[in-house]
Amino acid sequence: MTDEFPTRYDPQEAEPRIYSQWEKSGYFNPDRCVEDGITSKEADYFSLVLPPPNVTGTLHLGHAFEDTVQDIIIRYNRMRGKRTLWIPGTDHAAIATQAKVESVLNKEEKKNRHDLGREEFLRRVREFAEKSHDTIVKQVKRIGASLDWSREAYTLDEKRSSAVKIAFERMYGLGLIYRGARIVNWDPRSQTTVSDDEVVHEETNGLLYTFRYDKDFPIAISTTRPETKVGDVAVAVNPKDERYKEYVGKEYKVKFVDKEFVIKIVADENIDPAFGTGAVGVTPAHSLIDWEIAEKNSLPYTQVIDEQARMTEAAGPLLVGKKTLEAREIMVTWLKQESLMEKEEEIKLNLSKAERSGGTIEPLPKLQWFIDVGKPFILSDSKIEGISSGETTTLKEIMKQAVSGGQVKIIPDRFEKVYFHWIENLRDWCISRQLWFGHRIPVWYCLKCGVPTVNAQISSKWFLVRHGETDDNKEHRASGGGRDVPLNEVGVAQAEKAAEILKGQNIGLIISSHLTRAKQTAEIIAKATGAEIIYDEELRERYMGKVEGVHHDEIKELYPSFWIDYHGKSAENESYHETGERVHVAFKKHRDSHDGMNVVVVSHGGAIRTLLKHLKNLTPEETLTKMHLIPNATPIPIDILSQDCTNCGEKLFEQDPDTLDTWFSSGMWTFSTLGWPEKTKDLETYHPNSFMAPGYEIIFMWVARMILMSGALIGEVPFRTVYFHGIVRDKNGQKFSKSKGNGIDPIDMAEKYGADALRMALIAGASPGNDVKFDEDRVRGYRNFATKIWNASRFLVMNKPDSARPETITPTKKDKEILDGFLQIKSEVAKHIEEFDFHLASEKTYHYFWHTFADKIIEEAKSRLKGDDMADQWAAYDTLEQVLLGSLIMLHPFMPFVTEEIYQKFRPEKMLLVERWD
């Protein structure tokens, strides 16, 4: 017996073996438990869903901690006989993952995402995400998390994508999602908008400048950003401010920098008379507050900063094209030269930064999609306490009610205050992101009139493809319908890349220009897609007459209007106008005769450009100046929807290029994982979730959004209890982060000391909502504890009485006391778990096992086991065994591996995982 019970337990060997045994049993899946009669069909449910880790790399100790908390409660409830479901999954984490891949790309290949193009970049991101996913799954399993892998989900998988689409449509239909021009937080570094919650404030030292627009202007204003002042339209003062009362309502013409302005004096409550001069220059385009003041007073706006954080043309010749900081210096110098500067003083100010990229947020007016949190709508089917079905409510109200009505219990309760406070200050949620990785916004704009269609299915897709590169292209020679040159090497590679992209698009037909460069491109695509090619000369490039093959610079000299005159024919060429007409007619003909299939059209730069002029209803000027040149071998998708444009009846659409805020899909996590929008059995059975264990740092980003989405879409709260755990920090209280290099891989800890030890170390010192400082010494301590459990069990095996087990064992008074004592502890532990005091529960089991069971009970039993009284030997042993097995049950949620391993040595036919606690 001692052969198979060495003095040391080896977690590294045992843990993976035990995990796969559990997996094979299928008992992580509640359906299986019911089938095998382990769980009653009528039993209560207990469900939770794993907060999906971001596929940005690997898990850290914080995840291990989070997983442990959940695993404890799920194992406990499973052993209590409930139908327990814990669903695993991962989050695509749009901005975080994209940023990660971009930074790798930049480091390793010195490229940005635009160098690769949308499709290729996304392929790389997916590849990366998949790798991360695999690592993450391995890690989660190593920790011992008893997740039902058969239900694994991903926020970007097919089911979740379709759920997102339907959610968007429904919320749009309810008027909860709208498109509007508003001031948004623009991150110039990652070139996207971000939500208010993704902005962090950093205190910095700044200068407050006080100046006048010109000498005759009656009021001096204060600002920290003089460069934005060229976008001013008004000066706002407090209505009670006596100094300025006489000016309110008046308009002044000013000459400022090199522009003429009209500045109106307005009154606004929000202005603090004590700050600066008590007068503020109102810059609606670059400040949210100013935007609101402008709205109230019907003032116009001038955008003077662009998406690159550079000054626009509207900023005037002195500043145009300059970075904002440069522009600031220029402004300050100018103000001083003109003697308009009255004061400069140092002040502290908060700089807004994008949480992910660190870019300085630039508030800009942009046309974006928003969720309206204050809009009244009818919640048709409500199970939310305090809001009845059919009642008019708002998203804010739902979020408030869910918690104040007690349906969502927040632990620890101090976070309720934080939650309510956030809701009070909540503004509309900007959900569109200018990122590539994520759920594409399910909105199509009519190519012709631009009107959006939301509730739509794609019935077929057309792709316009310009041929790959030729030597003419490379050497900047005009290459029209009169020249027939082949692809060069680069061009072939480009065509192959395009073919790769189109391969997955179920292409039914390729229609190509007959010119060699197009033909070659089409053939490469045909090979990859298996589609047939038909040729149409009408799709040829614009005929360039006398300049065919001539270098672009030379053309500019010879025929200056050649590239810019839409109707020009000066080089005996075909005009752009003529080309467009020709190609458009051809395109229309093909469109009509190849309905319902996905088609690739291979043509040329000028031809596609002028075709798009017709399709998009552009002016000649827009076509030639504003529209970008068509890149080689990059498919331009055009969607044909199941319905025509409701505004103009046209059939061709392009999808909104933006993607959704990643929290939009994570907000649906509790029900999208259960199969929503289908009315699945899972959804009916397991929603709302019983429990949820996120970190308190995502209370707004995620938890509030889950309550919002769940309320809006299914009229339910997402979960009953939300338990906020703290952040795991290093020994010195620092957050773990890659940049600090203090990261610890939970796998390393599990390999070194065992997952059981790691779990105990994480959970034992952690009261709800408080941060945990991680100390390897503690892990070692609990590794020792695992060994203690092991050896106490070993003692029992070695000291089992030799005689035959008697029919009946009569416990002594002492035995009864011991058993009563144990049951007392066990019920206390159960109570702690049920009250989510996992730290108390784990410490109590620890203390009992070591210092009561091992140190006292076993020690005291030794003399009885060695005594002469056979019956008493058995009585003593039987008590020990009962307490041991009971303790293993009690310890199992915390230390699942070692307890399972030992339990099966005593009860080979059983599995502790599904043994009953009571």
Added chain:
RNA sequence: GCGCUCAUAGCUCAGUGGUAGAGCGUUUGCAUGACACGCAAAAGGUCCGAGGUUCGAUCCCUCGUGGGCGCACCA
């Protein structure tokens, strides 16, 4: 500015209205037939400061000091 939170043994942290606990560390014995990742014993704390409530406070209240964090403003 508003709010939250923490301050307990050398370190990291639990905890309680009746003068305190764990892990690691330290000291002293022990190779005691389960376990040296152990056993037995021990040292070590005016439970941040001041005041209040109470028969009694480390725990409740007020103020203060010093950390951490959130939110808002930031012209």
